[in-house]
Amino acid sequence: METNRRGAENAEGRELGEDMNRLTGEVIGAAIEVHRVLGPGFLEEVYKEALIIEFFRCGIPHVVEKGVIVNYKGHEVGKGRLDFLVANCLIVELKAVQNLAPIHEAQVLSYLKMTNYPLALLINFNVPLLKDGIKRIILS
Template sequence: MSDDLTEKIIGAAIEVHRVLGPGLLESIYEEALCYELHIRGIACERQKEIDVMYKGHIIKGQKLDLLVEGEVVVELKAVQKLPDVATAQTLSYLKSTGLRRALLMNFGQARLVDGIKRLSL
């Protein structure tokens, strides 16, 4: 599945990775990606709080790394090998928000394109 907005986000992320390379903290990539999206005129919210519903009870405390244009969840990692739970975590964010698209990006890869997963519900 491909769309214009996720392509723009991926392009911005590739630029961040091209300039910074692998090996930094996740928070550095998060701030740099938000700045790159801002430069490109794309709205981005960092550490967006979301509610998780459990049997009609709202549980607070969950945060998205990035929410882009109010439409796409972006989960960032900066590890050598992406843990399997990262995909499940990102899918749970989609379920909690009711959104349909997410990008899971691992800036720890030598080539960022090898560390990008598109997810959708």
Template sequence: MNKNLTEKIIGAAIEVHRTLGPGLLESAYQECLLFELKRLNLNVTKEIALPIVYKDIKLDHGYRIDLLVENKIVIELKTVETFTDVHSAQILTYMKLGNYPLGLLINFHTKLLKDGIKRFINTPQ
């Protein structure tokens, strides 16, 4: 199921990129991808707040997941020249904090979107 789901997400992202091309703000791609995923009848929410729990305190001013699909796949969107280790660390942190099994880091600032997609798996320690 997850493989089929990631294929649908990547297909929707490619459709958005094919239609809009590179060069827009991240928020534009987020709204368009949200639209495409909902058209596929997927359960998708945006800007999911993830609190940070440190010892005995919960900090509600934590992180925000760009998109969460079917409550299992974290999608982090970027419009950058190239991914850095910080981008990878960011999505891995979101996946760990929310205990989500899969993540897709998608960079819309590429000529071919397939060159701007990284898949992550949350392996329990």
């Protein structure tokens, strides 16, 4: 499900391309495989480590715990950390919580604004069916 209901467009208003759709499909497939094997109930760190293994197995380029700088009017005011940056264009944020809350979505949207990447996946592994725990969040 998408947060931006206006369609899959990036900050410049261009539609996200087939490459991005393919990449998100690969990432979701890797996450589904991790969830299929482990199921719900573990801490976020367990899913992160398993997803690293699955990304390597699938040849998905990624950076783990990518640091980002928070700027305010040209001044560094803090730092953030992305769970994954995939192919230098897709943020993947993991959770293992009872329910995703609006603050989780706001966190990911803030990451998109800080980095100007066009798309993020927010994945909650603590669900019976992983498809119910995945949100696409688009920078608009």
